[in-house]
Amino acid sequence: MAGATTTAQDVATEYRTNRTLLSQEHREQLTRMLRSFVDPNENPSTSPNFRAPGADPVECFIEILHNKTIQRDADVVLQLLKCLKILSRKQQNRAKFGDDGIRAVLLNLAQPDISPRIAAEGANVLLNICYEPENVTALLRTPGVRQLVNFLLDADLELQANAAGAIQSVCYQPKGREHVRQLDGIQNLLSLLGSSSQRVVARAVGAVHNLSSESESIRIIRKYAGIPKLVQLLNSDNLQIAGSAAGAVQNVSRELASRLLIRELDAVPALAKLLSSQDVHAQVCAAGALLNIMGPEMEARAGGEG
Numbered sequence: 507m508a509g510a511t512t513t514a515q516d517v518a519t520e521y522r523t524n525r526t527l528l529s530q531e532h533r534e535q536l537t538r539m540l541r542s543f544v545d546p547n548e549n550p551s552t553s554p555n556f557r558a559p560g561a562d563p564v565e566c567f568i569e570i571l572h573n574k575t576i577q578r579d580a581d582v583v584l585q586l587l588k589c590l591k592i593l594s595r596k597q598q599n600r601a602k603f604g605d606d607g608i609r610a611v612l613l614n615l616a617q618p619d620i621s622p623r624i625a626a627e628g629a630n631v632l633l634n635i636c637y638e639p640e641n642v643t644a645l646l647r648t649p650g651v652r653q654l655v656n657f658l659l660d661a662d663l664e665l666q667a668n669a670a671g672a673i674q675s676v677c678y679q680p681k682g683r684e685h686v687r688q689l690d691g692i693q694n695l696l697s698l699l700g701s702s703s704q705r706v707v708a709r710a711v712g713a714v715h716n717l718s719s720e721s722e723s724i725r726i727i728r729k730y731a732g733i734p735k736l737v738q739l740l741n742s743d744n745l746q747i748a749g750s751a752a753g754a755v756q757n758v759s760r761e762l763a764s765r766l767l768i769r770e771l772d773a774v775p776a777l778a779k780l781l782s783s784q785d786v787h788a789q790v791c792a793a794g795a796l797l798n799i800m801g802p803e804m805e806a807r808a809g810g811e812g
Contacts, residue, residue, distance in 0.1 A: 512542040514555060514593060518563035521570065528573055533582065540585035547592045561598035564590070564607070571610040580621060583614050587627035594634035603635045605644050612650050622662035629657060629668035636675035642682050651676060651685050658694040658710075663703045670698060670709035677716035683723065692717055692726045699735040704744050711739055711750040718757035727754075728764050737768065740776035740792075749788030752780055756795035768799055 517539060521527055527536050547553040555562065570576055571586045590611070593599045614620070615628045632650065635641045645651060654676075657669035673691060676682035686692070695717070698710035714732065717723045727733060736758070739751035755773060758764040773795075780792035 512539065512546075513558075514543060514562040514564075514567075514589070517543055517589075518566035521566055528570065528576060530575070533579060537581050537585055540582070540589055544585055544588045544592065548588070550595055553592065553595070555592055556595050561602060562593050562596070564593050564599045564602050567593065568603075568607045568610045571614065572606075577614055577617070580624060584624050584627060587611070587614070587624065587631055591627060591630045591634060594631055597638070600635045600638045600641065603638075603641055605647075607635070608632075608641065608644050608648060608650065612648055612653070615650075615653055622660060622665045625657060625660070626662065626665040626668045629654060629665065629672045633668060633672040633675050636672060636682075637678075639679055642676055642679045645676065646681060646685050651682075651691075652689055655686065655689045655691040655694055658691070658698060663701070663706055666698060666701070667703065667705045667709045670695060670706065670713050674709060674713040674716055677713055680720075683717050683720055686713075686717060687720075687723050687726065692723060692732070693730050696727070696730050696732045696735060699732070699739065704747065707739070707742075708744065708747050708750070711736070711747055711754065715750045715753040715757070718754045721761065724758045724761045724764060727758055728761070728767065733758060733764055733767050734771060737771045737773045737776070740773060740780065745783055745785040745788050748780060748783070749785050749791055752777060752788055752791035752795050756791050756798055759795055759798035765799055768795075774799065 520539060526532055547555045550556050567586055567589050571583070576582050594603065611628050611631050615625055632645065632654065636645060651673070654669045654672050657665050660666060673686055673695070677686055692714070695710045695713050698706050699714070701707050701710070714727065714736070718727060736751045736754050739747055740755065742748045742751070755768060755777070759768050777792045777796050780788045783789060
């Protein structure tokens with residue numbers, strides 16, 4: 507079974523027909539088999555699994571991850587989380603994940619001596635599965651979001667980026683935004699906007715953009731000096747970052763106090779420049795932000811001239 511042709515079904519079949527596979531003496535065989543599935547599927551653009559139609563036996567990988575002896579083997583846990591990350595790129599597999607799958611991931615993320623690599627892969631799994639609203643609802647019933655918020659403060663850049671990405675996914679849902687806000691997640695995300703890693707910044711500002719759609723979050727962003735950081739990111743050469751920053755500025759500029767601050771920070775030239783960028787999302791967000799910033803004043807002037 508070793509080699510690039512190993513499928514998720516191959517792994518499931520071997521596990522179901524050979525239950526000694528989880529024993530200590532067969533642990534190397536299990537690790538090798540999982541890697542033979544992971545290696546050719548790590549890159550989504552070339553992943554045979556991602557291109558293959560239909561659901562996979564994701565429940566088999568979840569069952570293995572629940573095994574207590576497996577949870578003590580960091581190498582196997584890492585490969586299992588990589589497998590689940592790969593499988594959860596497909597909507598059919600995300601829909602099958604459920605409470606049991608979320609518990610399996612969180613049990614391993616809660617280990618006291620967890621390595622940043624394992625935590626980062628677990629966060630990646632949560633990032634993917636939380637594209638499904640029902641999985642966000644299930645995650646909110648657990649301590650999982652709190653773990654993600656805490657991971658934002660870790661020194662490991664990959665873990666920061668993946669945790670911020672997972673929080674971004676959670677924050678597509680209103681209840682998710684409320685949950686993250688109540689856990690002081692906004693403050694932790696704002697602390698990452700000056701990171702040396704563009705991947706960390708892109709994920710963090712994307713999450714802030716989602717959170718900024720609600721008035722209470724806008725007040726927190728302003729209170730914790732998030733607006734100057736967002737305005738600064740409008741000048742980023744990375745259009746994903748600049749576009750998300752423009753989207754957040756568009757949202758926060760609905761509040762008068764924030765709108766006045768944005769004007770003081772001279773955000774208009776950077777927003778105007780984004781109007782001619784090659785990124786449609788950045789263009790739309792910049793246009794919306796300019797309307798919010800300049801619109802009330804222009805309406806007042808028009809009213810005065812009438």
